[in-house]
Amino acid sequence: MRITCTVNGQPRDADDVWEGESLLYVLRERLGLPGSKNACEQGECGSCTVYLDGETVCACLVAAGQADGRDIRTVEGLADGERLHPVQQAFIETGAVQCGFCTPGLLVQVDALLRGNPDPSDLEIREALAGNLCRCTGYEQILEAVHLAASRRIG
Ligand code: FES
Ligand code: FES
Numbered sequence: 001m002r003i004t005c006t007v008n009g010q011p012r013d014a015d016d017v018w019e020g021e022s023l024l025y026v027l028r029e030r031l032g033l034p035g036s037k038n039a040c041e042q043g044e045c046g047s048c049t050v051y052l053d054g055e056t057v058c059a060c061l062v063a064a065g066q067a068d069g070r071d072i073r074t075v076e077g078l079a080d081g082e083r084l085h086p087v088q089q090a091f092i093e094t095g096a097v098q099c100g101f102c103t104p105g106l107l108v109q110v111d112a113l114l115r116g117n118p119d120p121s122d123l124e125i126r127e128a129l130a131g132n133l134c135r136c137t138g139y140e141q142i143l144e145a146v147h148l149a150a151s152r153r154i155g
Helices: 023-030 086-094 103-116 122-128 140-154
Strands: 003-007 010-014 049-052 055-058 071-073
Touching: 023 049, 049 103, 055 103, 086 103, 086 140, 103 122, 103 140, 122 140
Parallel strands: 003 071
Antiparallel strands: 003 010, 049 055, 049 071
16 A cells, blocks of 8 residues: 655655554655664554654554554654754763663653653653663663753753
């Protein structure tokens, strides 16, 4: 089947898609957007988090057929040209990136958190990121990054 959707503000389509393949596969293998990571492909880790019609989802759990006609925003759509998104900048400055496999999903989920709650508490951050697993950082730098990004957005 042919999939037609909007990805990061651009109309995109993909041909010869099997309805049952995942949106994550379509993004990475058919549309040349490998930012969203395929760590577990079972909805457990959040490394594939993208926006689907403005809500965050695990792209590995969305069938390609379900994405037809929808609006998708991936980690590649966060930066403004050469200018990093404030959450990306904060992750770099606080050392919240180690192996980086969890990072794309976290960036999208943190962006979603701060859109709804511009100054979250530690508990609210931990709850919002409960579906995003990181094996490297112990989460402390990630919390620091979220607070830094929040302070800049508010300021
Ligand atoms: S790859 Fe989708 S949740 Fe892990
Ligand atoms: S930085 Fe390695 S899993 Fe998070």
